[in-house]
Amino acid sequence: MGGAPAFFVDHLENGHTNGDSSVEIGDRSYVIGGSHEGNPLFLGVQIHDKITNKWSSPTVLGTGPKPCKAYSAFVLKQGRILFIKKGSASDDSIWFLEVDSPFVREQRKLLGKEVVAWSKGVRGNAEKPIVISGPSGVGKGTLITMLMKEFPSMFGFSVSHTTRSPRCMEKNGVHYHFTDKNVMEKEINDGKFLEFASVHGNLYGTSIESVEVVTDSGKRCILDIDVQGARSVKASSLDAMFIFVCPPSMKELEDRLRARGTETEEQIQKRLRNAEAEIKAGKSSGIFGHILYNDNLDECYKSLKNLLGIDNDTPVNGVEVEGINLPKEHTVTKMEDKILIQETGEAAKNIRIVLDLSSINGGAPGRTRGIGLGTLKSS
């Protein structure tokens, strides 16, 4: 997601115990975590403005880290705080709290209140997700199913949430997360969604985890979303490829929709009415870098594979994105623009890990990717 930000560590705050700790950035202190009956938790974030001497509880977006007993915190450029947790699993040890990143500033404007956002740090980079849009009945689902069937290790599907009822063949958690409106609206308010839209009278939305879980597995994530959703994704930090699928004609689109037999007459009419506007937006909004015409299915599928740079001997990607296994007990030191993690404790086997953050990219609402394991220049 997004380009690699300029990065350097400009302040090191040593590790904290019991979860309560503050990190200073400019005129503000960010107090992170808290403890409950002696158990340190990442309870949330409090902001203390030293000028007004006022405390505020910002809205915390994204899925945050699990509780931990101690961590080290670094203030980074671009309004991010890096957390290196002690005693955590490899996929939960590196976190970025964005307190003034471009994404947080945009959300602050949108929501009109104080906002911070968590982003999990992972090694390695991600394959660009693919957004496929098009009017109901054009063949999006058919084309995606063909791709996933032929290249199961290369592609994964972003399972959307929707308030619409399932069709007879649709399985919850596979085709959609079929969800109650109030549940979905709460999760949207909690910043768990990359985008959402009202489409044909139902609410649809893409949770951040739906995309990131596929990407973390080393697959290219495919999103089947409408034009409104594509517009939101384009404006987000998710750097994706955008494809719009057109029918050969409105008559053919209607024939397919009727032949599919999954909508009532009223729903068919509503979808056809929306189709004209969607096709116009698909072609002229500038959101979609690629337009495909789904006339002959095999021809269209071949064009889609060409677009994705797939020929049949393309090496399968499938490289799982990894977490970072840190020694249970360790000290953290800044060494030039790298971060040295040195194992401590009696049983220490002198494990030294060097984090290289010079090519991190992406960030909230998704993962912060590109964390490298570097080496220290021998002195």
Ligand SMILES: Nc1nc2c(ncn2[C@@H]2O[C@H](COP(=O)(O)OP(=O)(O)O)[C@@H](O)[C@H]2O)c(=O)[nH]1
């Ligand atoms: N914005 C948005 N649109 C979605 C999402 N999931 C599905 N849609 C769109 O909602 C519309 C209706 O989807 P669906 O009810 O499955 O009907 P279909 O288009 O006939 O398959 C389609 O244009 C989908 O691309 C989502 O997560 N977000």
Ligand SMILES: Nc1ncnc2c1ncn2[C@@H]1O[C@H](COP(=O)(O)OP(=O)(O)O)[C@@H](O)[C@H]1O
């Ligand atoms: N090129 C095509 N020619 C004829 N029928 C098609 C073609 N592509 C898809 N279909 C059929 O049209 C109907 C709608 O396809 P579907 O993939 O469900 O569309 P969408 O997911 O865009 O709503 C399905 O019954 C499908 O089998």
